[in-house]
Amino acid sequence: MIFRNRLLLFGAVTMITALSLVITGTTQAQTLELILDIGDTSALPGEQVTIPVYLSNFEDTIAGFNFWVQLDRPDIMEFTTAVATVIDTFYWICLEYSGPDCIDSVLVTAEDPWDFMQIDTNEVVVGSLDTNGTLTSGWEYVDSRSLGGVGYDLNVVGLANLPAPPMTPGIPIQEGGVLIKLMGTVYDIPDTMTERTVNIHVETATLDHFGFSDPWGNSIGIVCDTIPDTSFWLCTQWAGEVCLNWVRVYGPPYDSISIDGYDIICYLDTSVVHVFDGSVTVLVPPPPLYGDVNCNGTVDIADLVYIVDYMFVGGPPSPCERNFDCDDDGEITITDLICLVEWMFPPQ
Numbered sequence: 410m411i412f413r414n415r416l417l418l419f420g421a422v423t424m425i426t427a428l429s430l431v432i433t434g435t436t437q438a439q440t441l442e443l444i445l446d447i448g449d450t451s452a453l454p455g456e457q458v459t460i461p462v463y464l465s466n467f468e469d470t471i472a473g474f475n476f477w478v479q480l481d482r483p484d485i486m487e488f489t490t491a492v493a494t495v496i497d498t499f500y501w502i503c504l505e506y507s508g509p510d511c512i513d514s515v516l517v518t519a520e521d522p523w524d525f526m527q528i529d530t531n532e533v534v535v536g537s538l539d540t541n542g543t544l545t546s547g548w549e550y551v552d553s554r555s556l557g558g559v560g561y562d563l564n565v566v567g568l569a570n571l572p573a574p575p576m577t578p579g580i581p582i583q584e585g586g587v588l589i590k591l592m593g594t595v596y597d598i599p600d601t602m603t604e605r606t607v608n609i610h611v612e613t614a615t616l617d618h619f620g621f622s623d624p625w626g627n628s629i630g631i632v633c634d635t636i637p638d639t640s641f642w643l644c645t646q647w648a649g650e651v652c653l654n655w656v657r658v659y660g661p662p663y664d665s666i667s668i669d670g671y672d673i674i675c676y677l678d679t680s681v682v683h684v685f686d687g688s689v690t691v692l693v694p695p696p697p698l699y700g701d702v703n704c705n706g707t708v709d710i711a712d713l714v715y716i717v718d719y720m721f722v723g724g725p726p727s728p729c730e731r732n733f734d735c736d737d738d739g740e741i742t743i744t745d746l747i748c749l750v751e752w753m754f755p756p757q
């Protein structure tokens with residue numbers, strides 16, 4: 410977790426707690442537990458696009474999640490974002506004093522005893538999310554931020570429950586529901602562009618940004634292995650069978666091995682958690698039907714009325730603006746009205 414506000418610290422604590430539970434527990438190998446699937450969708454140039462994120466949870470209720478998506482084509486689209494000012498409050502407890510000065514401290518949550526607090530004001534790039542009608546509707550905390558700060562990635566975090574009551578139910582076992590909807594802005598790319606699909610990649614290699622947990626904080630599909638921290642030693646000077654000078658080397662050839670300790674390596678077990686990238690394909694818009702400014706598929710007197718209403722009476726702009734540009738010069742001017750009149754009533 411890179412977020413540093415209190416709510417997300419709680420999330421991080423939840424994840425860490427979950428991790429420690431997994432380390433000491435057992436995993437159910439080979440049973441599919443969860444599928445996260447970013448939807449494939451399409452949009453026209455210049456449009457806003459809604460990207461559904463689908464979830465299937467076969468074994469556990471889901472009460473917390475974090476995933477990080479990245480776009481591979483920043484020339485085609487970006488996630489819809491806004492800059493927001495966030496006030497982060499941090500609580501610290503001092504571990505060691507030197508006189509009146511604290512020389513060693515550790516971050517704690519507001520619920521813990523603390524010695525001093527720190528308030529930071531940061532500007533962050535917040536992604537637009539839509540939870541209406543989704544599995545996270547009503548959750549107490551759902552948020553996303555662009556870690557890169559420019560909208561080409563989103564780190565999405567959800568917690569059904571914050572520390573205080575009331576308790577919000579998580580997502581019961583279900584298949585194929587929409588977890589959340591991400592919002593994107595497709596650029597007004599030219600019709601001539603050939604490669605028109607942006608991949609939305611879910612980053613699962615770093616568990617700092619990927620995890621699903623049940624209401625008790627147990628992570629789903631995270632496996633941890635204990636790896637011996639091994640050192641290799643080469644003797645450069647023997648006296649009979651006694652080595653007088655050992656040198657540490659990083660592989661064969663070596664004369665001796667020592668195990669200095671053990672490292673715990675955790676990773677996502679992709680046999681029980683399946684993750685699928687998504688995509689947005691930018692369609693080539695159909696050729697404009699010039700003059701059809703009310704967008705009903707035909708050009709007739711009603712379009713003339715629409716134009717006159719817009720130009721002279723303050724009526725609404727055309728919902729299909731390309732059709733308005735009757736003379737195809739890229740601008741909407743009085744000449745488009747003249748063009749349409751001449752087309753409908755050609756000179757005899």
Ligand SMILES: [Ca+2]
Binds near residue numbers: 706
């Ligand atoms: Ca029309």
Ligand SMILES: [Ca+2]
Binds near residue numbers: 737738
């Ligand atoms: Ca024009």
